[in-house]
Amino acid sequence: MRESFKRISNKVREGLHLKGQSSDYAWGVSVAAFGKHPGWNDHMEDIGLDTDVLAELKRVLYFEGIGRNIDEGTWGKDKDEPAPRDYGHELLWVRGNDIVAGRLWPSRDGKGRSEYPMILCVHYSGLPLKFAVKTVFPLLEKIERLCVETDSADKVRQAVETARTKLLQFVESNLSTAALHIDYHRAVAELAAQFDAGPGREGLVRILYQMDREGVGLCQVPGRTVFVEQRTHARVPVGAGSGRETALLWVNFILGRLGKGTAVLVLMPVGESWMDIVVGKPTSAELYCTRASLKAIPLASSVPYNIDPGFSERINSLLRGASQG
Numbered sequence: 026m027r028e029s030f031k032r033i034s035n036k037v038r039e040g041l042h043l044k045g046q047s048s049d050y051a052w053g054v055s056v057a058a059f060g061k062h063p064g065w066n067d068h069m070e071d072i073g074l075d076t077d078v079l080a081e082l083k084r085v086l087y088f089e090g091i092g093r094n095i096d097e098g099t100w101g102k103d104k105d106e107p108a109p110r111d112y113g114h115e116l117l118w119v120r121g122n123d124i125v126a127g128r129l130w131p132s133r134d135g136k137g138r139s140e141y142p143m144i145l146c147v148h149y150s151g152l153p154l155k156f157a158v159k160t161v162f163p164l165l166e167k168i169e170r171l172c173v174e175t176d177s178a179d180k181v182r183q184a185v186e187t188a189r190t191k192l193l194q195f196v197e198s199n200l201s202t203a204a205l206h207i208d209y210h211r212a213v214a215e216l217a218a219q220f221d222a223g224p225g226r227e228g229l230v231r232i233l234y235q236m237d238r239e240g241v242g243l244c245q246v247p248g249r250t251v252f253v254e255q256r257t258h259a260r261v262p263v264g265a266g267s268g269r270e271t272a273l274l275w276v277n278f279i280l281g282r283l284g285k286g287t288a289v290l291v292l293m294p295v296g297e298s299w300m301d302i303v304v305g306k307p308t309s310a311e312l313y314c315t316r317a318s319l320k321a322i323p324l325a326s327s328v329p330y331n332i333d334p335g336f337s338e339r340i341n342s343l344l345r346g347a348s349q350g
Contacts, residue, residue, distance in 0.1 A: 052151030054196060056189045059083055060143040064178030066135040069143070072185050078123045079148050086116075087144065090312030095140050097309075100316045109316035112142035115165075115293040117157055117272050121286050122150045122205045126157035128165045130173070145169060145185070147192065153206065154276065158269040160195055164188055209281025212274045217344045219264035219271070220326075228262070228326030230340045235259050235325040237336075241304050243282050244340060256305030258314060259325040268293045268300055275302055299324055 057073035074080055094100055100109035111131050118125040127146030133139040145168055147161045171184040220229040236243045239257040264271040272291040279289050283304070290303040292315060301314040301322075314322055 052196065053149060054152075054189070054192050055079060055148045056146075056185050056192065057148070058143070058145045058172070058181065058185050059087065060129070061132045061134045061139070061141045062143050062172065062178070062181055063133060063135050063176040064181055068134070068141070069178070069181070072182055073189070076148050078120065078125060079146065082118060082125055082127075082146065082148075083144075085307055086312065087141070090307060090309055091141060091315060093309035094313055094315070099309075099313055103321070107318050107320055109321075110294065110297075110318055112316070113295045114315070115162055115269065115295065116146070117269075117276065117291045117293075118289070119154070119276050119280070120288045124149055124152070124154060124157060124205075126161040126165065128162075128169050130169055132173075135176075143172060145172065145188075147188070149192075152196065154273055158267075158273060160192070162269055164191060205285060207280045207285065208277050212277035212281065213344055216264075216274050216278060219274075222265065224262060224326050226341070226344075227337075228324075229344075230332060230337050231328055231330055232259050232261055232325040233340055234330055234332050234336060235328065236304065241283065243279065243304070244336075244343060256303065256307065256311060258301065258303045258307075258311040260299050260301050260314065260319075260322050262324055262326055263293075263298050263300060272300060275300075279304055 053076075055073055055076050057071070057075070057079045058069070059071050059074060060069060062069045071083070074083060112129050113131065114129050116125070116127045116129065118127075125146050125148045127144060129142040129144040131139065132141070132143035145165055147157075147165065149156065149161070165188070168184050168188045171187075172181050175181065216229065217226070220226055233244050236257045236259050241255050241257045243257075261271075261275065264274070272293060275291065276289050279302075280287055287304065288306055290307055292301040292303075294300070297319075299319065303311045303314075
């Protein structure tokens with residue numbers, strides 16, 4: 026037992042990016058933290074930000090998304106809108122075989138400045154999407170509590186290393202690795218069932234109409250390419266199950282329509298009845314949703330679009346065909 030733990034610890038210390046091999050698929054797991062924390066007098070040092078995907082996430086979400094909206098004062102600018110909601114999210118970002126699961130929460134630096142959150146995230150590849158829901162999100166929730174309860178930078182570093190070690194132990198002993206699998210037909214059937222049982226099929230048609238009209242062609246020919254400049258955002262209701270499970274359904278549906286190379290970001294506000302989905306590369310405009318209230322950005326399923334009957338029939342045909350498939 027001691028030798029096993031020593032071997033795992035040595036792997037952790039060899040590098041922040043942990044890699045293994047199973048069959049023909051390589052897997053990797055990295056754990057990173059950045060943002061604001063009382064252990065640092067300004068933005069905290071980057072901990073574990075050792076992959077290109079994590080560096081891109083920080084640039085897109087933290088600097089371009091959160092930072093630019095703070096600098097431009099977009100949150101709370103409209104005096105007729107309620108105050109912006111606070112940070113407190115889970116996030117899921119999928120780009121091909123690269124998957125990032127994370128949490129962000131209200132925080133402050135050592136000088137008391139609280140405009141930015143603290144962000145904790147895991148980047149993994151060669152492992153299934155559901156690994157985020159079953160293992161990563163519950164672990165990040167525990168590590169968040171450790172970070173919130175301390176003002177010590179060293180204890181934050183220790184908490185992040187604890188998360189790395191636990192994930193490595195779990196992957197090595199429990200998971201067989203494989204290429205990213207998209208369960209498109211199940212996702213279509215379950216999304217359709219959720220809306221039939223809740224806001225109605227028309228709500229799902231409205232969401233897909235909003236996504237489709239902004240240029241990503243979600244409801245056109247399956248497998249089309251989404252270019253860098255193509256993006257769309259939609260706020261959607263959480264289904265009867267957990268927000269995490271609903272997020273997986275939407276990711277499977279979108280990747281099934283647009284291909285595995287499509288970037289999909291899902292932001293899930295903790296304790297809310299909605300989530301925000303961004304298809305394509307997010308900008309500060311799409312990431313305004315992070316702190317936008319439901320009044321500022323309503324559910325796409327409730328927007329009374331004037332939808333052409335032909336589009337509605339195409340969507341219903343798509344749903345019927347996929348669920349039967």
